[in-house]
Amino acid sequence: MATLSLHTCRVQQPHATINRIHIFFHFTAILFLLYYRTTCLFLEKNVPTLAWSLIFTSELILTIIWILIQAFRWHPVSRSAIPENIPGGIELPGLDVFVCTLDPKKEPTIEVMNTVLSVLALDYPPEKLSVYLSDDGGS
Incomplete structure:
Protein backbone atom coordinates (compact mmCIF):
# COMPACT_ATOMS: atom_id res chain seq x y z
CA MET A 1 0.00 0.00 0.00
CA ALA A 2 1.49 3.33 -1.06
CA THR A 3 1.13 6.25 1.31
CA LEU A 4 0.51 9.69 -0.09
CA SER A 5 2.65 12.58 1.05
CA LEU A 6 0.95 15.21 3.19
CA HIS A 7 3.24 17.97 1.95
CA THR A 8 5.43 18.96 -0.98
CA CYS A 9 8.96 20.28 -0.72
CA ARG A 10 10.77 21.98 -3.58
CA VAL A 11 13.94 24.02 -3.90
CA GLN A 12 13.51 27.62 -5.03
CA GLN A 13 16.19 27.47 -7.73
CA PRO A 14 16.37 31.15 -8.88
CA HIS A 15 16.65 32.30 -5.27
CA ALA A 16 19.23 29.61 -4.54
CA THR A 17 21.52 30.79 -7.33
CA ILE A 18 21.34 34.44 -6.27
CA ASN A 19 21.87 33.49 -2.62
CA ARG A 20 24.87 31.31 -3.45
CA ILE A 21 26.54 34.09 -5.46
CA HIS A 22 25.95 36.53 -2.58
CA ILE A 23 27.29 34.01 -0.04
CA PHE A 24 30.41 33.45 -2.15
CA PHE A 25 31.24 37.17 -2.43
CA HIS A 26 30.44 37.82 1.22
CA PHE A 27 32.58 34.87 2.35
CA THR A 28 35.46 36.07 0.17
CA ALA A 29 35.27 39.52 1.77
CA ILE A 30 35.21 37.98 5.25
CA LEU A 31 38.28 35.86 4.46
CA PHE A 32 40.19 38.94 3.25
CA LEU A 33 39.20 40.81 6.41
CA LEU A 34 40.31 37.97 8.68
CA TYR A 35 43.55 37.64 6.72
CA TYR A 36 44.18 41.39 7.15
CA ARG A 37 43.47 41.23 10.89
CA THR A 38 45.72 38.20 11.34
CA THR A 39 48.66 39.66 9.43
CA CYS A 40 48.41 43.01 11.21
CA LEU A 41 48.13 41.35 14.60
CA PHE A 42 51.19 39.12 14.23
CA LEU A 43 53.45 41.00 11.79
CA GLU A 44 53.20 44.72 12.63
CA LYS A 45 54.84 46.18 15.71
CA ASN A 46 52.79 49.37 16.30
CA VAL A 47 49.36 47.73 16.67
CA PRO A 48 47.55 48.00 20.02
CA THR A 49 47.46 44.27 20.71
CA LEU A 50 44.56 44.09 23.18
CA ALA A 51 42.11 46.13 21.12
CA TRP A 52 43.17 44.45 17.90
CA SER A 53 42.82 40.96 19.36
CA LEU A 54 39.36 41.79 20.80
CA ILE A 55 38.20 43.03 17.41
CA PHE A 56 39.68 39.96 15.72
CA THR A 57 37.98 37.63 18.23
CA SER A 58 34.59 39.31 17.80
CA GLU A 59 34.89 39.19 14.01
CA LEU A 60 35.86 35.51 14.18
CA ILE A 61 32.83 34.69 16.36
CA LEU A 62 30.50 36.63 14.06
CA THR A 63 32.00 34.83 11.06
CA ILE A 64 31.26 31.45 12.62
CA ILE A 65 27.68 32.52 13.39
CA TRP A 66 27.29 33.85 9.85
CA ILE A 67 28.52 30.56 8.37
CA LEU A 68 26.02 28.59 10.45
CA ILE A 69 23.15 30.82 9.30
CA GLN A 70 24.01 30.44 5.61
CA ALA A 71 22.82 26.83 5.52
CA PHE A 72 19.23 28.09 5.28
CA ARG A 73 20.08 30.42 2.41
CA TRP A 74 22.22 27.92 0.51
CA HIS A 75 19.31 25.54 -0.06
CA PRO A 76 16.05 27.56 0.25
CA VAL A 77 12.99 25.32 0.35
CA SER A 78 9.33 26.05 -0.29
CA ARG A 79 6.85 23.77 1.47
CA SER A 80 3.13 23.43 0.94
CA ALA A 81 0.59 21.20 2.66
CA ILE A 82 -1.77 18.87 0.81
CA PRO A 83 -4.78 18.36 3.10
CA GLU A 84 -6.55 16.26 0.45
CA ASN A 85 -4.13 13.40 1.16
CA ILE A 86 -5.19 13.05 4.81
CA PRO A 87 -6.84 9.65 5.10
CA GLY A 88 -10.49 9.72 6.10
CA GLY A 89 -11.80 8.20 9.29
CA ILE A 90 -8.70 8.78 11.39
CA GLU A 91 -9.07 9.69 15.02
CA LEU A 92 -7.88 13.26 15.63
Whole structure:
Protein backbone atom coordinates (compact mmCIF):
# COMPACT_ATOMS: atom_id res chain seq x y z
CA MET A 1 0.00 0.00 0.00
CA ALA A 2 1.49 3.33 -1.06
CA THR A 3 1.13 6.25 1.31
CA LEU A 4 0.51 9.69 -0.09
CA SER A 5 2.65 12.58 1.05
CA LEU A 6 0.95 15.21 3.19
CA HIS A 7 3.24 17.97 1.95
CA THR A 8 5.43 18.96 -0.98
CA CYS A 9 8.96 20.28 -0.72
CA ARG A 10 10.77 21.98 -3.58
CA VAL A 11 13.94 24.02 -3.90
CA GLN A 12 13.51 27.62 -5.03
CA GLN A 13 16.19 27.47 -7.73
CA PRO A 14 16.37 31.15 -8.88
CA HIS A 15 16.65 32.30 -5.27
CA ALA A 16 19.23 29.61 -4.54
CA THR A 17 21.52 30.79 -7.33
CA ILE A 18 21.34 34.44 -6.27
CA ASN A 19 21.87 33.49 -2.62
CA ARG A 20 24.87 31.31 -3.45
CA ILE A 21 26.54 34.09 -5.46
CA HIS A 22 25.95 36.53 -2.58
CA ILE A 23 27.29 34.01 -0.04
CA PHE A 24 30.41 33.45 -2.15
CA PHE A 25 31.24 37.17 -2.43
CA HIS A 26 30.44 37.82 1.22
CA PHE A 27 32.58 34.87 2.35
CA THR A 28 35.46 36.07 0.17
CA ALA A 29 35.27 39.52 1.77
CA ILE A 30 35.21 37.98 5.25
CA LEU A 31 38.28 35.86 4.46
CA PHE A 32 40.19 38.94 3.25
CA LEU A 33 39.20 40.81 6.41
CA LEU A 34 40.31 37.97 8.68
CA TYR A 35 43.55 37.64 6.72
CA TYR A 36 44.18 41.39 7.15
CA ARG A 37 43.47 41.23 10.89
CA THR A 38 45.72 38.20 11.34
CA THR A 39 48.66 39.66 9.43
CA CYS A 40 48.41 43.01 11.21
CA LEU A 41 48.13 41.35 14.60
CA PHE A 42 51.19 39.12 14.23
CA LEU A 43 53.45 41.00 11.79
CA GLU A 44 53.20 44.72 12.63
CA LYS A 45 54.84 46.18 15.71
CA ASN A 46 52.79 49.37 16.30
CA VAL A 47 49.36 47.73 16.67
CA PRO A 48 47.55 48.00 20.02
CA THR A 49 47.46 44.27 20.71
CA LEU A 50 44.56 44.09 23.18
CA ALA A 51 42.11 46.13 21.12
CA TRP A 52 43.17 44.45 17.90
CA SER A 53 42.82 40.96 19.36
CA LEU A 54 39.36 41.79 20.80
CA ILE A 55 38.20 43.03 17.41
CA PHE A 56 39.68 39.96 15.72
CA THR A 57 37.98 37.63 18.23
CA SER A 58 34.59 39.31 17.80
CA GLU A 59 34.89 39.19 14.01
CA LEU A 60 35.86 35.51 14.18
CA ILE A 61 32.83 34.69 16.36
CA LEU A 62 30.50 36.63 14.06
CA THR A 63 32.00 34.83 11.06
CA ILE A 64 31.26 31.45 12.62
CA ILE A 65 27.68 32.52 13.39
CA TRP A 66 27.29 33.85 9.85
CA ILE A 67 28.52 30.56 8.37
CA LEU A 68 26.02 28.59 10.45
CA ILE A 69 23.15 30.82 9.30
CA GLN A 70 24.01 30.44 5.61
CA ALA A 71 22.82 26.83 5.52
CA PHE A 72 19.23 28.09 5.28
CA ARG A 73 20.08 30.42 2.41
CA TRP A 74 22.22 27.92 0.51
CA HIS A 75 19.31 25.54 -0.06
CA PRO A 76 16.05 27.56 0.25
CA VAL A 77 12.99 25.32 0.35
CA SER A 78 9.33 26.05 -0.29
CA ARG A 79 6.85 23.77 1.47
CA SER A 80 3.13 23.43 0.94
CA ALA A 81 0.59 21.20 2.66
CA ILE A 82 -1.77 18.87 0.81
CA PRO A 83 -4.78 18.36 3.10
CA GLU A 84 -6.55 16.26 0.45
CA ASN A 85 -4.13 13.40 1.16
CA ILE A 86 -5.19 13.05 4.81
CA PRO A 87 -6.84 9.65 5.10
CA GLY A 88 -10.49 9.72 6.10
CA GLY A 89 -11.80 8.20 9.29
CA ILE A 90 -8.70 8.78 11.39
CA GLU A 91 -9.07 9.69 15.02
CA LEU A 92 -7.88 13.26 15.63
CA PRO A 93 -6.24 13.99 19.00
CA GLY A 94 -7.60 16.51 21.45
CA LEU A 95 -6.26 20.01 21.01
CA ASP A 96 -5.76 22.52 23.84
CA VAL A 97 -5.06 26.15 22.90
CA PHE A 98 -3.87 28.57 25.56
CA VAL A 99 -4.20 32.30 24.89
CA CYS A 100 -2.23 34.24 27.51
CA THR A 101 -2.64 37.96 28.06
CA LEU A 102 -0.55 40.37 30.06
CA ASP A 103 -1.46 44.04 29.87
CA PRO A 104 -4.54 45.55 28.20
CA LYS A 105 -2.48 48.57 27.10
CA LYS A 106 0.00 46.40 25.20
CA GLU A 107 -2.58 43.83 24.10
CA PRO A 108 -5.96 45.47 23.51
CA THR A 109 -8.99 43.40 24.43
CA ILE A 110 -10.33 43.43 20.88
CA GLU A 111 -7.14 41.80 19.56
CA VAL A 112 -7.25 39.12 22.25
CA MET A 113 -10.86 38.35 21.44
CA ASN A 114 -10.05 38.22 17.72
CA THR A 115 -7.38 35.63 18.54
CA VAL A 116 -9.84 33.56 20.57
CA LEU A 117 -12.48 33.75 17.83
CA SER A 118 -9.91 32.74 15.22
CA VAL A 119 -9.01 29.68 17.27
CA LEU A 120 -12.67 28.79 17.71
CA ALA A 121 -13.18 29.08 13.94
CA LEU A 122 -10.61 26.33 13.25
CA ASP A 123 -11.81 23.45 11.09
CA TYR A 124 -11.46 20.97 13.94
CA PRO A 125 -14.07 18.85 15.73
CA PRO A 126 -15.53 21.04 18.48
CA GLU A 127 -15.61 18.20 21.02
CA LYS A 128 -11.82 17.80 20.60
CA LEU A 129 -10.96 21.53 20.79
CA SER A 130 -10.49 23.34 24.11
CA VAL A 131 -9.60 27.03 24.27
CA TYR A 132 -8.30 28.60 27.48
CA LEU A 133 -7.95 32.33 28.01
CA SER A 134 -5.48 33.25 30.75
CA ASP A 135 -5.30 36.73 32.26
CA ASP A 136 -2.77 37.68 34.92
CA GLY A 137 -5.20 40.10 36.53
CA GLY A 138 -2.52 42.75 36.80
CA SER A 139 -4.77 45.65 35.86
